[in-house]
Amino acid sequence: MTAIAYNNNSSLNVPGPRPLPIIGRTVNTISFVKDSIGYTRELFQSYGRVVSLAAGGGTNIYSPLPNCPGTVFVYGPELIQQVATQHEIYYKYPLSGKLYRQRDFSARTEPLKHYGVGLFGVNSEQHLQHRKLMMPAFHKQQLDFYCQDMVAITQSELDQMLVGKPCEITDLMRRLTMRVATKTLFGEDAGSSHQGTGNILQEIAFCGNLPMTRLLPLDLPILPYHRYLTLLAQFESRMRGIIANKRAQGGNEPDVLSMLIQARDQESGLELSEDELLGHVGVLFAAGHETSANALTWTLFLLSQHPHIAADLLDELESVLQGEAPTVEKLQQLPLLERVIKESMRVLTSVPWNGRVTSQVTELGGYSLPAGTEVFASIYQTHHMEEIYPDPEAFNPQRWETIKPTNYEYNPFSTGPRTCIGAAFALMEIKIVLAMLLQRFRLQYINQNKVDRFGIIVMKPKYGMPMMVHPQDRKFAQGVGGVRGNVREMVKLPE
């Protein structure tokens, strides 16, 4: 684990709500975990752009380090810039968060040293080296290659959609993006087998996100943490087999893992160890499919509530693509599609936070933060600043014809040296899926469940997103209005 320079003055002096006696910090933490966006919006309103989860600190949500002075939330371009660009001060830790701390307890926790570590678990020089080794797998030429897989998998999922029946869009998008992820990552289409690596990875993600796994990390058969460790062991043994196969075959296949196996630094000769490969693949899968699936779900939801935008978008798609799947060249000729996605990712940001831990004492927004402080920079709240985006809760793709925000004002993929390595991959995938789906089907929002937000790492609709599947008949006004739930706090929707 990356070392941190602690000093004796480790108390946190950032304003925040005074915790109740004894249970107070736990109550604040639960409030954040239950609804990170709603809870912090209230905190920001009361205390300003730099706020602590509990006055006096003492909370720990994400940092796996033994000492955590507390948790701080910030928003706004200046603060985002400091957190995102000063990568020697703001360190990142593995996706397993606090569970990463358990790694020394038994042989069963050994996989925690690798899973979800990848780029999320390296800092400073090591991060730069690993990123350099990984970049070729995400270069344009390589993306063009993934485009074919994306089109083929989207086609296969669309072929299975049933007209006249409700469809759970979150499930559909998760399955589709999981298939794309497993195919492009290690050449295995998860759609072809229910026992595949993709399914194990999905269950790992599910188990790892259960509050019980994090609250009670005890390796007892009745607890989800036990299942989590078992799944991690299964994933590791499977991946070691896949890596051995690829090595035996020369590793020349066009998937990300094969490229990472082959990657060598020209100057230093550095290559990735097997454990590092395991870490990277786990992170790429975890970071790369739920994110895109939810961005797609939210965009389809927003289109279902904005019939004029949906109609204009279909006009554009039909005139450029004429019912066909997009090619890499055609994707460049769809400006409204680009703006719709940009605006959707602004207003319903699928990754709402950048989480970091300070590696040393530092100053942020006028406050001194001790080493080891957890800092969460709010992408969501910055995307909703009236000063940058007039009428911020309006879903208005047209605004992108005239605005050009900086990378610190608009950063759905973060910014700085740790900006999302898969941003271009994700945008290509989202465009392909929307272009193919909207030309073929119209999705009508079904007013069945509330649309509430949920999740800290990825924001998703808590109760799913059921929609009725119609052939594309342009009856966009059907299903508009009547949406209930706290999504209405984030975006203006028709009554």
Ligand code: HEM
């Ligand atoms: C809509 C889809 C996506 C969104 C919104 C998204 C968003 C983000 C954000 C905000 C970060 C920075 C997080 C932080 O600093 O705390 C990030 C990092 C990362 N993302 Fe994505 N992402 C998406 C898709 C993908 C895909 C498809 C991949 C890979 C195939 C990917 C791989 C990664 C990796 C490896 C990092 C860590 C980069 C580093 O630390 O150097 N992401 N992503």
